[in-house]
Amino acid sequence: MSATGRPAADQRPGAVRRALAGVRWYARELSGEGRWDAYLARCEREGTEPMSRRAFERHRDDHRESSTQGRCC
């Protein structure tokens, strides 16, 4: 995930397309789905071999197991 703002998913102008790309980006980031892309990008940057998607998601499940966040009333 980037701290710097979302990557321009669509370079062509077009307000509707840009808005839709923005919504899609937000939904992917909010749900954590985008984490996989971020991981692949990092592996590429660092020149390491990425693990399989299944293994990656297992790893995230294991982490969630021990770090449940309370939900408020």
Added chain:
Amino acid sequence: MSTSTTSRPSGPAPQPSRDTGRMTPRSIAVWVAVALVGAVCWTVLALSRGESVSALWILFAALSSYLIAYRFYSRFIARRVLRLDDTRATPAERLENGSDFEVTDRRVLFGHHFAAIAGAGPLVGPVLAAQMGYLPGTVWIIVGVIFAGAVQDMVVLFLSMRRDGKSLGQMVREEIGVVGGTAALIAVFAIMIIILAVLALVVVNALAESPWGVFSIGLTIPIALFMGVYLRFLRPGRVLETTAIGVVLLLLAIVGGGYVETWGLGESLTLSKETLTVALVGYGFVASILPVWMLLTPRDYLSTFMKIGVILLLAVGLVLARPVLQNDAVTSFATDGDGPVFAGQLFPFLFITIACGALSGFHALIASGTTPKMVAKESQIRMIGYGGMLMESFVAISALIAASVIDQGLYFAINAPAGVTGGTIDGAVQFVNGLGMTLTPDQLQAATDSVEEELVSRTGGAPTLAFGISTIFSDAFGGGLAAFWYHFAIMFEALFILTAVDAGTRVGRFMLQDTVGNVWPRFGDTSWKPAAWLSSAAVVACWGYMLYVGVTDPLGGINQLFPLFGIANQLLAAIALTLCVTLFLKHGWTRWVWVPAVPLAWDLVTTMTASYQKVFSDNPAIGYFAQADRYRTARDAGEVLAPAADPSQMDTVVFNSTVNGVLQASFALLVIVIVANAALIWVRALRAGSLPTTEVPAVPSQLVAPADFVATAEEKRAVAEWEAQRTETVGSGR
């Protein structure tokens, strides 16, 4: 993109200047316009009595007040009071480990934080408080959030962020003392149990004798399990696709609920409150020991997307339907304190009934939990802490509107406990007419038929809200679907609550294991099954017991337990604000101490008055012990007092009221201990000018990111420059 340490250029990154100097004429014009809209809306609300008032006045009074508060007050707190410093690295930047600590986009973190703080609380409290009229609730929700709730969330988030994401309990122990810290630990645990019990009670009351509701909510469990398996084995990581399937199944489950009678399932799905209690307790236990991927995670996805969807839908629906308020501005229950929904006068009981939405102590646990470990830049805590709470307040305002646009005779027929309505249409009509409101049996029957659900004495707030939402949506989006919208709204609330119950039980389990682990280290190992099961069972037993107390109470569980819930939540806020005041004084920020001290004083005055009345009032409708006494005396004289129907129910009242009274008194005492402990530190800090705190020393930040929802041109430029420079450095480094 993750920012890994290897790719960082050395030296601090130049931060965009946040100081824009004078306001431009255009921005002055915009803010004058917002202020004018707000002033007009408030004037209309203040002056209208008796004539028909559109609900949109409330909506726009709220929105313009939020905008002004965010633009000016939160900015003042960010710059002058807390002096947020973007040259200073946040824990997410310094300690990034890809799991707990992670630099997160501000808008995404806002979504996570909001999903964690907003639940059923802001939906239920305002609905109950509508018995005092729409005006007191509106004023408290808006003024409360601006000066208390949002301030608490933002300051606690700031304090925790400056301490590497320490929890509220840890901070109280380290900054106030061991006595206060221990009291805080006990208080947090006990308060959480009450909150879980009351939330569960809301679900039980909404689902009892409702085969449609039981069918559709029951199906959320297999739907979530299916989603869990799908995500784990079939399509790992495809969350959006899985959630979309889940939402479709959820809608089908709501539609399908309408056919349970046709399918001959009506009888077997008509469950009593007692059966539902047993089912919910069993479910809570199993859910908290199952792996999270099976149930908790997928249901969290569903509830997060439902939450955002329904809030947007509700805002659009209100604007389209433009409903007229049926409620009075202020009812006689506000002054006389004899309302059937909950007893007591406006002061102090309004302020503990509407907790979430105005000021909610529970948020301090979230603001000192996951969120502070993910903030990218210090300046972002303004939009996340303050902005997130404003959004929750907006949810509360919507709920208040939904409860105020339904016919008020109907409102009281739904919300008066079964003890006074007898649970029948005739009984309810008679009771409501006795209150001086007009309601005919035909009207009540027509309402019942329209949503295909019994409405008399469906206390707990959820059915009222569902009825209000169904009315608004039917008006806004075309009729004929009232029953669907009603059950859609029930589903929406039950989904939050079940997620809160799962997550709360699990968090309670971790707290218990952690505490016992201090004495017996093995028990603290969260992966050791016997400890996990034992502590889960203990947590479930605690809230399950309180839930049972509420369900079986002849006086009406919501009537009896909701004040306990509200006071507990506000006492937690008192603990959080006490910590804020303590740290302001220890840092030597005496000049600004009023920022957390004024809300603390107000919160202590209201909650301590409410606690005092609940414990010592000799009015049996208010004081728990007076109530127990009254029923004990009658029982000993061989009498049976309504609404109890037999001697054993008399015993139940005596016992329950005593339990509630003891809990109430203990909560208040714990908070007094914490405040007294803190007061010692205040005196020492004031004498010394300042005291050392556990704040982590500043480390220069190498990140650049915008501060607010929308990036300014200058911020965009600074980010672009920084990214270009970063790529260059990485390129030359390889």
